[in-house]
Amino acid sequence: MEPLNALVSVTNFMLIPAFAYGSQLALGALGITLIFSILRFAHFAHGDTMALGTAAVIGGTFFLQAQGVSIGGLPTALLAIPFGILVMVLYLLAADRLVYKYFRKVKAKPLTFVMASLGVMFVTNGITRLFMGVSETRFEDGQRFIFTIREFREWSGLAEGMALRTAQATTIVTALIVMVVLFWFLNRTRAGKSMRAYSDNEDLALLSGINPERVVVITWTITAILLVLAGTLYGLDKGFRPFNYFQLLLPMFAAAILGGLGSPLGAIVGAYVVAFAEMGITFAWRRVLTYLMPEGMEPSTMMQLLPVDYKFAVTFAILVLVLLFRPTGIFKGKVI
Amino acid sequence: MSLTARDLGLFAIMGAVLAMVAMFQSPQLAITILNMSLISAIMALGVNMQWGYAGLFNVGIMGFTAVGGLAVVLIAQPPVPEAWAAGGLGILLGLMLGVATILAAVIVYKRMPPSKLRGFTLFAVVTVGFLITSYVFGPAKQAVQAVNPAATGYLGGANLPVILSWPVGAVFAAGVAWLVGKVSLGLRSDYLAIATLGISEIVIAVLKHERWLARGVNNVTGIDRPVPRPVELQPLPWVQSLADSLGWSLSQTASVISGLGYSVLFLIVLGILIWLAERALNSPWGRMMRAIRDNEVSARAMGKDVTRRHLNIFVLGSAVCGLAGAMMVSMDGQLTPGSYEPLRFTFLIWVMVIVGGSGNNWGSVLGAFVIWFLWVQVEPAGRWVMEMITSNMDVGSALRRHLLDSAAYMRLTTMGIALLLMLRFAPRGLIPER
Numbered sequence: 001m002e003p004l005n006a007l008v009s010v011t012n013f014m015l016i017p018a019f020a021y022g023s024q025l026a027l028g029a030l031g032i033t034l035i036f037s038i039l040r041f042a043h044f045a046h047g048d049t050m051a052l053g054t055a056a057v058i059g060g061t062f063f064l065q066a067q068g069v070s071i072g073g074l075p076t077a078l079l080a081i082p083f084g085i086l087v088m089v090l091y092l093l094a095a096d097r098l099v100y101k102y103f104r105k106v107k108a109k110p111l112t113f114v115m116a117s118l119g120v121m122f123v124t125n126g127i128t129r130l131f132m133g134v135s136e137t138r139f140e141d142g143q144r145f146i147f148t149i150r151e152f153r154e155w156s157g158l159a160e161g162m163a164l165r166t167a168q169a170t171t172i173v174t175a176l177i178v179m180v181v182l183f184w185f186l187n188r189t190r191a192g193k194s195m196r197a198y199s200d201n202e203d204l205a206l207l208s209g210i211n212p213e214r215v216v217v218i219t220w221t222i223t224a225i226l227l228v229l230a231g232t233l234y235g236l237d238k239g240f241r242p243f244n245y246f247q248l249l250l251p252m253f254a255a256a257i258l259g260g261l262g263s264p265l266g267a268i269v270g271a272y273v274v275a276f277a278e279m280g281i282t283f284a285w286r287r288v289l290t291y292l293m294p295e296g297m298e299p300s301t302m303m304q305l306l307p308v309d310y311k312f313a314v315t316f317a318i319l320v321l322v323l324l325f326r327p328t329g330i331f332k333g334k335v336i
Numbered sequence: 337m338s339l340t341a342r343d344l345g346l347f348a349i350m351g352a353v354l355a356m357v358a359m360f361q362s363p364q365l366a367i368t369i370l371n372m373s374l375i376s377a378i379m380a381l382g383v384n385m386q387w388g389y390a391g392l393f394n395v396g397i398m399g400f401t402a403v404g405g406l407a408v409v410l411i412a413q414p415p416v417p418e419a420w421a422a423g424g425l426g427i428l429l430g431l432m433l434g435v436a437t438i439l440a441a442v443i444v445y446k447r448m449p450p451s452k453l454r455g456f457t458l459f460a461v462v463t464v465g466f467l468i469t470s471y472v473f474g475p476a477k478q479a480v481q482a483v484n485p486a487a488t489g490y491l492g493g494a495n496l497p498v499i500l501s502w503p504v505g506a507v508f509a510a511g512v513a514w515l516v517g518k519v520s521l522g523l524r525s526d527y528l529a530i531a532t533l534g535i536s537e538i539v540i541a542v543l544k545h546e547r548w549l550a551r552g553v554n555n556v557t558g559i560d561r562p563v564p565r566p567v568e569l570q571p572l573p574w575v576q577s578l579a580d581s582l583g584w585s586l587s588q589t590a591s592v593i594s595g596l597g598y599s600v601l602f603l604i605v606l607g608i609l610i611w612l613a614e615r616a617l618n619s620p621w622g623r624m625m626r627a628i629r630d631n632e633v634s635a636r637a638m639g640k641d642v643t644r645r646h647l648n649i650f651v652l653g654s655a656v657c658g659l660a661g662a663m664m665v666s667m668d669g670q671l672t673p674g675s676y677e678p679l680r681f682t683f684l685i686w687v688m689v690i691v692g693g694s695g696n697n698w699g700s701v702l703g704a705f706v707i708w709f710l711w712v713q714v715e716p717a718g719r720w721v722m723e724m725i726t727s728n729m730d731v732g733s734a735l736r737r738h739l740l741d742s743a744a745y746m747r748l749t750t751m752g753i754a755l756l757l758m759l760r761f762a763p764r765g766l767i768p769e770r
Contacts, residue, residue, distance in 0.1 A: 041526075042526040042529060042530070044395075044529075098756075099756055099760070102760060103759075110525070110526070111391070111393055111525060111526075112759065112763070114393065114526065114529065115686070115690060115755070115759055116756060116759055118683055118686060118687075118752075118755065119752045119753070119755035119756035119759065120752065120756070121683070121752070122679070122683065122687075122748050122749065122751045122752025122753075122755065123748075123749050123752035123753060123756070124752075125679065125745075125748050125752075126745050126746065126747075126748035126749030126750075126752060127749065129742065129745035129748065130742045130745050130746075130749075131742075133741065133742065246678070246679075247537070249533065250530070250533055250534050250537060253530045253533075254530070254534075257527070257530065305466075307545060309541050309544065309545045310538075310541055310545070312534065312537045312538055312541055313538050313541065315534065316531075316534035316535065316537075316538055319530065319531065319534055320519050320520075320531070323519055323520055323523060323527060323531065324519060327523050327524075327527070
């Protein structure tokens, strides 16, 4: 039974958390890659808009909780997501009208857009902190576990236990549904096709009668949906702190670049690679190896390649390797 | 130097505003704002070299300033002999092994023909090197950190004069910048941004985590200062008589004099840097840089090695940021890795450069003064506004308390709006490039 114990241990402590984290990153990286391919700039405000979207969802959750509304064992926040999406669609469209639209009109350089997104980042960050402060807010409610360590042990009879938190399961299921819907939208609907055409060749798309402003509006709307979902799921899983959302910027960009900027499929694959690499390298393998090694050869140290504080270093190393060896990313992203 | 009457007027207004702060708020506050503005001005100069001269987008300023700050600890602090005895050699050996591993990997990659074998060799070299390194490094690090952890627990520095740490800080930052630039320059412009964002987070993580280096989050305090402390000034007779004639308290006089000492030092550094930067900008080299910035393709066609020139200017600008970081730490007399925040140390500097006028050195200086002044003053102003709004509310109400607490965050929003307004209506800044 030893290998089975090892498998259970690694699943519980690494695979499930990494899969959930990867799904959250994937939703974020999809937003980044969409903005990059349609609007053609690196959206630095992504982390902070995610935080603001989550703040809106948290507000809605608290309101619903005060009204006594709940959905069985699932977190109430899921009910508040539509409200968060509505707020963020309006917010991002307002930001586009007030800020980015002018730069599109004057055909500003990409870096001017990036600069403008820094401004939006500051404003968004200020608004988020105005509502939420800087301390951690937990808004997970309902049934915390789908099955607990003890239940799993009793069921399987193994020494190692495994738990599945509701937040993790919700994350994974939601992310998969969203990805399927997004690909269906991009490949099968008229609006999605016009987006891809615009991303491929702007001038040709204009000639075929695609209205660029409409494409932009759709892009921001989809981005809003993606980032509210990503932010809420991340917050449910790990608690809400505005600064953590800012720090997600690096892994999200790394995921998008690794997959190939502008390629939605790449963003998803990249996100899971980043998540599993971060978790795997900062994971203490001792427990797992103790099960696998023959008796008397158990590792004496934690068998942790890097301390958890260096998870950014892992992301960064991935980024550097991509930049050095395959700057277009796995799925041959946009222009280099 | 090319300053018009209008520019001088803007600087004069800024000076008058600071003088008003000294009169109506307190002289100490004015000096504090002045000193931090001078340091920010140097950081902004560094960024302006990269952005204004060459169009490079660096969002890792925080990392470069922190590396500069580290230099102050490593130069000025006294060494800890017990720690060196406990694990100094192990740490040095471990670091060398780490570098040797990387070099070996690079050699393998360069010398062997591309094949599966090369991949395996590379993997083996890195894995074995990593294991040996951590085998040597880990215990030595633990031993050093165990030496009197409440007071030291690190190797200490070289016990050299603190002023020496400023150029060393610049060299440290230049080294980091060279590594980052080597990897990410020559690719898409946004890639440099992401890479610098990453390296700055890593620098902070290293500073926080590697306690043997600079005590991590336990902070190094009481670092030697290049200027006498207020406490040392107080007993001096001339300070006492000055305090009498000004009618100030002795402690206030002493802290103002100490602060002014820093101002003079910083002004000298800033003056030298501006002089050099202006000379460089108006030299053939500066014209070449601007030619590359304005049209990379034609500059390349003229035979300029664009990537190489970009690397030069990137290293140079980052060195200036490192210098400013070292100056800041020696002004505070402490290195606190926990206080480095990207919004404050990276993005605020960007606002300064854009508001001041990218491409113009004087613009960056003015931008630094204006933005730092706003950054300091918007918070009390925000509190005042919130007090006005909430004055009709119930004293104990939760909403009132929340609004008052959140006044501190208004400055982020203000900075963002300032940046957006400048980008939209005056993209060339307060003092445009000429």
